[in-house]
Amino acid sequence: MTRFNTPNFCCVASVITLVYAGAFNSHARAEVVYSALRQDAWSIYFQADLTAAPRQLAEAVFGDGSAPALTPNGRRVAFEVQGAGISVCSLGAAAQCQLIRPERGTAVRPTWHPATGELLFVRYLADKTGEDSDIFTTRRALAEMDKLINQTGIQDYPDVSPNGRMLAYTSSQVISLHKSAVQVIQQLWVMNLETGTARQLVMINAQDIQPDWSPSGRQVAFASNRSGQFEIWVVNLDSSGLRQVTSGPGAKTWPAWSPDGKSIMFTMVTEGHQSLRIIDADGSDLRRFEPFGPGSKIELKDADWR
Numbered sequence: 001m002t003r004f005n006t007p008n009f010c011c012v013a014s015v016i017t018l019v020y021a022g023a024f025n026s027h028a029r030a031e032v033v034y035s036a037l038r039q040d041a042w043s044i045y046f047q048a049d050l051t052a053a054p055r056q057l058a059e060a061v062f063g064d065g066s067a068p069a070l071t072p073n074g075r076r077v078a079f080e081v082q083g084a085g086i087s088v089c090s091l092g093a094a095a096q097c098q099l100i101r102p103e104r105g106t107a108v109r110p111t112w113h114p115a116t117g118e119l120l121f122v123r124y125l126a127d128k129t130g131e132d133s134d135i136f137t138t139r140r141a142l143a144e145m146d147k148l149i150n151q152t153g154i155q156d157y158p159d160v161s162p163n164g165r166m167l168a169y170t171s172s173q174v175i176s177l178h179k180s181a182v183q184v185i186q187q188l189w190v191m192n193l194e195t196g197t198a199r200q201l202v203m204i205n206a207q208d209i210q211p212d213w214s215p216s217g218r219q220v221a222f223a224s225n226r227s228g229q230f231e232i233w234v235v236n237l238d239s240s241g242l243r244q245v246t247s248g249p250g251a252k253t254w255p256a257w258s259p260d261g262k263s264i265m266f267t268m269v270t271e272g273h274q275s276l277r278i279i280d281a282d283g284s285d286l287r288r289f290e291p292f293g294p295g296s297k298i299e300l301k302d303a304d305w306r
Helices: 058-062
Strands: 032-038 041-047 065-070 076-081 085-090 097-100 106-112 119-127 130-139 144-147 154-160 166-176 182-192 197-200 208-213 219-224 231-236 251-257 263-270 273-280 287-289 299-305
Touching: 032 065, 032 076, 041 065, 041 076, 065 106, 076 106, 085 106, 085 119, 106 154, 119 154, 154 208, 166 208, 182 208, 182 219, 208 251, 219 251, 231 251, 231 263, 251 299, 263 299, 273 299
Parallel strands: 065 299, 130 154
Antiparallel strands: 032 041, 032 299, 065 076, 076 085, 085 097, 106 119, 119 130, 130 144, 154 166, 166 182, 182 197, 208 219, 219 231, 251 263, 263 273, 273 287
C-alpha cells in the first residue's frame, strides 16, 4: 500500500454514422469544450450545448491549446498552452484568464476538484538527470500550489471523482528487458483523497492512460493499448467488469463521459487525422461529432463534456 501527502479536503467497429451537432437530442444541454485545428493552430472551443455554435476562447492565440477541462458548474475552463503552462479562463461574456505555472517545470493535464474548486495538474520536469512528473494541486483559490502525491515513477492524467473523494491517475514505470530493450508500463491507480491510500485499479503490462470518471463515480473509462492499439475501455471502481467499448481501425484516446453516463466522447486518429466521435457506453451507435458542420475537415481532439 502506498501512502501520500494529501491536502485537507473537506469531502473531498462498428458502423460509423455521420452526425452533425444539430442531430443530438439526449445530450443537447451538455456543455462541451475541445481543441480544434484552425488556421494552423490548435485553439480551445466551447459550446453551451451540443447544438450551439462553437465559440473560440481568445486566450488560445498565445500558443496551441489542448486538454481543456470544464469546472463542474461550467463557469471556467482550464487548458494547456504549449510552452507556457495552464490557462484558466472564465466563460462569461467578458472572459478573464490567468496563467498557472510552477516555479520549476511545466504545468499540463488540468482537472478540477468538484468539492474545493481547486485545480489539479501534472508538473513535468526535464533536465540533464532525466524526466519526471508529479501531480500537484492548487490552494487558496489557485494562489498557491503543492505536490499532492509522493510515489515512485512518473504520475500523469489525474481525474477527481464526482464526489471529490477519489483520484484516478496513471503511474508509469520503465522496465528493462532482455538485450537492453526497454518497455514503458502505464498503470491506472486510484487514491482515496481522505485517507491518502492508493491501489492499482487494473493490472496488466500495457499502457492504460487518460482515466475519466463516470457521472455516478462507479466506473472509470480509459484508453489502453492492451488489445494491440489504443481503444476505449471501462472498469468498475472495485476493479470488476473490465470491458472494451470501442474497436475497429484507428487509435482511440481521451474518453469523456456524457453527463447522463449513457455515452462516451473520444478522440480518434485515422490516417493521421484527429476527430471526435461519440459511442454509447455499451459499445453501440458510433457516430461523429462535427460542430463545424457535416463533412468538415477540421481536426478535433481532447474533449471534456459536462
